[in-house]
Amino acid sequence: MSNTTKRIVKIFDTTLRDGEQSPGCSMNIQEKLEVAKKLEKLGVDIIEAGFPASSPGDLESVKTIAGIIRDCTVAGLCRSLEKDIDAAREALAGAAHPRIHIFLATSPVHMEYKLKLSPEQVLAQAVAAVKYAGKFCKDIEFSAEDAFRSDPDFVCKVFGAVIAAGATTVNHPDTVGYAMPDEFGARIRYIKEHTPGMEKAALSVHCHNDLGLAVANSLAAIANGADQAECTVNGIGERAGNASLEEIVMGLRVRKDYLNADTRIDATQIYTASRLVTQVTGVKVQPNKAIVGDNAFAHEAGIHQHGVMANRETYEIMTPESIGIPKNRMVLGKHSGRHAFEERLNDMGYTVDGETLESIFAEFKILADKKKVVSDRDIEALVMGVSASAPETWKLEHWAINTGSALGATGIIKLLHKDGEARKQVSVGDGPVDAIFTAINEIVGKKPELELYEIGSITDGSASQGETMVKIAWEGRHWNGRGVSTDVLESSIKAYLSAINAMEWDLAAGISKSPLREPLKEA
Template sequence: MARTVQIFDTTLRDGEQAPGCSMNLQEKVEVARQLEKLGVDVMEAGFPAASPGDLAAVQAVAGVVKNSVVAGLCRALEKDIDAGWEALSKAAQPRIHTFIATSPIHMEYKLKMTPEQVLERAVAAVKYAKKYCSDVEFSAEDASRSNPDFLCKVFSAVIDAGATVVNIPDTVGYAIPAEFGNLVAYIKAHTPNIDMARISVHCHNDLGLAVANTLAAALAGADQLECTINGLGERAGNAALEEIVMGMRTRKDFLDIESRIDTTQIYATSRLVSQVTGVRVQPNKAVVGENAFAHEAGIHQHGILANRSTYEIMTPESIGIPRNRMVLGKHSGRHAFEERLKDLGFSLDSKAVDEFFAQFKVLADKKKVVSDRDIEAMIVGSAAAVPETYKLDRWVVNSGSSLSATSTIRLLHKDGTYREEVAVGDGPIDAAFKAIDRIIGKQPDLETFELGAVTGGEDAQGEATVKISWDGRRWNGRGLSTDIIEAAIKAYVAAINAMEWELSAASGQRGPAQEEPIGV
């Protein structure tokens, strides 16, 4: 009988720490709800001590998630653990996750502590966390570059102190699969009380081996696998949940390991995370990339037509991409639209279906065929929209090769007043953004601007994503329209609304100075 391992998702913490991947509170809650629907055993909701905003986000996630353990990351410091419990105290299943580095290079140069001091701090942190919470995870940061015997000594001590999970992170993505598997097996064999705790691994992808290292660790006895959706994370990212889970499912014959993940929710979860972070999935990304089930070479197409298993080792349906669906257009009814939403993994109440059906009808009047990608783009991320300080009322641009670009923008403020400005810019989009800046009285930095088509064809919707920053904080915005300039304006206004909402909430500066880097 296959062994079942737990899936620990850290998209909301490690994934969100990746540059440009920040999420607002509503977005974190929406992703958390989808992760619960996906079936993750544990979700790490954030780093509560990092900022008041992070603490509030972890509290919000802890308040809505019932079927998954909710964890908060804390350094091995009492003040961090206090903040962690403040954020997690209302969770149905809380877990405090504390960590300290154990590698010689980290202990000497970062912590400036002796191994004995690190051991003492680790035990003290677990004991302190245990006063609040019965479920405590301890991570030995940079474990893959640590002395194996010292790791066994630390793990044995923290288990005696009450740790229920001990985590072996490959923090800098240094390990090779056979080596990492051997390390897990060594720790399992030489830690006397290891049977009193769950063994976890957390692998980074600096050498492109995060998933391979994770699976090697699972074969060696690890029974909790830490990962993120789409492999998001610091530097080159983390082990990708979808690759780990589908690897175990597809090669169950060899691995004999399984998880409780509902794989039909993988694609919807991937799309949601991509939308709310503004980070597109590369086309050739394993499992969830646009080309993952595309077959262009003639010999491949011939094989697929004869028998799909010739070139497909998993099916689109297995990750939530249904095949052979009816075409939707302007004559399609509400029932067909609602059935398509269910096929795509969306569970919406009747009111939400009515709202999106109305949007679908407007879009269908502009396009002959509304694709699944169009529907996904319409719905994904909508529940995480912040309250609208400004709403686009109308816009006009004038541009050409022989005249300066100008834009007139009118926005409706939440107080009911209309505000209009005109600006000149280096192109119509630049002019439009400058007009909006004049309306709001601020000039946030535009860090990134991306524009793409949701589908192919002349009538495709344009999808724009922007990232802006102001006073050291960042916000994402997204806009959709069959007119690319309108999509860009909507995206910028969405980012402005996110900024105005968070600033008005006075959630505090993101990411204060840290005594140690955040993460394992």
Template sequence: MARIAQIFDTTLRDGEQAPGCSMNLQEKLEVARRLEKLGVDVMEAGFPAASPGDLEAVKTIAGIIKDCSVAGLCRSLEKDIDAGREALMNAASPRIHIFLATSPIHMEYKLKMTPEQVIERAVSAVAYAKKFCGDVEFSAEDASRSDPDFLCKVFGAVINAGATVVNVPDTVGYAMPDEFAKLIGYVKENTPNMDRARLSVHCHNDLGLGVANTLAAAAAGADQLECTVNGIGERAGNASLEEIVMGLKVRKDFYGIDTRIDTAQIYSTSRLVSQVTGVKVQPNKAVVGENAFAHEAGIHQHGVMANRATYEIMTPESVGIPKNRMVLGKHSGRHAFEDRLKDMGYTVEKETLDAVFMEFKVLADKKKVVSDRDIEALVMGAASSVPETYKLDRWVVNSGSALTATSTIRLQHKDGSFHEKVAVGDGPIDAAFKAIDQITGKDPDLESYELGAITGGEDAQGETTVKISWDGRFWNGRGISTDVVESSIKAYIAAINAMEWELSATDVAKGKREEAMKGV
């Protein structure tokens, strides 16, 4: 009988820490629900002590997720653990995840602590967390560059203090698969009371070996595998959930390991994470890339037509990519449209469904065929979920080789008032953005601007993703339209709305703290 490896997903914490991968609260909730549907055993919802917004996000997610554990990351500090306790108080199955570095370089230069002090701090933190939470995970940061005997000593001490999971992170992606497997085997054999805790691994991808190291560790006895959807994360990213899960499933004959993951939900989860973060999946990405099941070479096409197993070691259906798709157009009814959404893995509230179906009908009048990618873009547009401080009412641009680009933008404020400005720029997009800046009174830096077509063809929808920054903070915005200027304007307004919403929420939280301090 195959043993079960638990999947610990940290897309919402380690993944979101990657530059350009930030999500607002509603986007995090959507991803959390999808991860629950995917079947992860644990989702790390955030770092509660990092900011009031992160604490609130973890608390909100913990209150709605019922079918898997929700974890909050904490440094080995009582104030962090207190924040984690507050964030997880309503979780059906909470886990406090504590970390502390154990490698010589980290202890000397970052922590400025002796090995004995590190053990003492780790034990104290775990014992403190155990007072509030039965499930406590301890991570030895930079474990792959730590002394193995010291690592076993630390793990034995924290298990005695109440840790239920001990984690071996390859924090900087330094390990090689054979080397990492030996370390896992050594830890299992030499850690006192290892039978009382689950052994976990968390691998980064700095040398492109995150998945290889994770699978090697699983073969060596690790029974919790930490990863992110699409492999997003710090620097070169984390081990990719979809590659780990499908590696174990396709080669179950080799590993003899199962997971609880519903693999048919993998593709839709991957697309959701890509959409909300604005980080596109490379075409040749394993399992979920656009070319993962594409065959162009004639000999490959012939082989697949004769027997799919000649060149496909897994089917597209096994990861949630339908082989056959019903064509939807302007004559399609609501029932067919709703069925398609279900097939694509979307569960949409009635109010959102009504709005998306209306948008679908408008788009279907402009296009002969509405593709799944078009529908996906409509759903993501409707579910984008920060309150709209500003809404696009109308726009006009004038541009050409013989005249200066000019844009007139009219926005509706949430209070119902309308505001219109005219601006000139180096092109129609620049002019439009400057007019929006005049209306909103904001002048953020445009960090990135990406424009692409959702599908092929002259009638394709344009998809624009922008990232703006102000005072060292970043926000993403996304817009779609059959007109690329309009999609650009919508994306910029979405980013401005995200900035307005987060800044106002921060001001409210700051005001509450100041008010509370007056009574102290």
């Protein structure tokens, strides 16, 4: 690449839309809002907050996010239908910087078998949708679904027409993750050079990871003139996922000498953004995940350790601090004060309001009485537990379990309802967890299906907190819950109650996540 003036590439984050569509990644409104706030602090240019027409719940979450986020553009996804655009207009009414994002397939296989439309009809529908959206919004993005498997000249024709109709961004996705980097880069260059009026709009890419090439294809596209990259935190998304935000950002940052492009992302917020998405979705990243995996900056081989101790540049092309992993490992314990704790939160990239800080600090003090040293991962777990939870319909008062190899299991639990009423239940089960979950179900009056129950440790050693993740389902809808405690049974109870509270809050608010009858295809 030549040494010309560095370009700034926009980051379009779709963690809350495409990421949340992936199995097991559903979030409640409170969790989505916490992620949106973190994305705003991270510095993404556009947050795709959801698909407003897909359900009342999605419309409500987009509306909530649009009313609070001020420093980012907030986008809502729509099919090329007036009813979808109307839903997006309603959801984005309070946004400081709204964007309506419209998509329509352009590949032969999609047009013939899914849309059952001719190319001429697709072109006309795309133009009509953009013109209709233009009545309500100046910032309009049009995505040609399955663009890479489309005739490039037809894509250029559609893009030229929608730009003339008012689109300010046109998106060329590799919807099924089929492309190779060289050919995808060449395609983007072709689109850039052969689309009428391309100079009036930004060219975006949205790459899926079915062959593990989403980031490589995105970087190849940027090298060939793409102005915007669509991605998700941790690469979550449909099937094998989307291009990973952190890998694109750090790829551009570390290889600025080659790519001559950068983003507005505050890279020191990357690590905490990754951890937040992991916590609210319950979907962990593999240890060897680039940039944010637990082993990304670990060195076990002796020759590597020796080199890193002599000069970190021998085996590290970026520092842990560059993505927000704190260098100063201050030890906190039961004698640590509020000021030291708040300073540690700031070092870790967390900013919380006064009331939330008091809640987290109170939990820290309880934990510090149980553990000699409280680690960064312990603090992170406390922050996630307080800030991203649904309001408590049910609060844990106390619990007890009697179990043994010849006794079976009996669970006793007392919960306090938000209206002040205390309820106690005794139940038997196949094991201690089954017994206590059954008791909770009896109190709540519902028996959701337990889809996932997973226990791990936050740190090493016998004094580590146990971290439990659960997923429950009720009448076709799904909720996540997590809990931490030095007692794994208590962490299990907290996780289950967290999921129950998310369910109760959604149901009480009348928030529906019922999907549209026709399948919602990704861009």
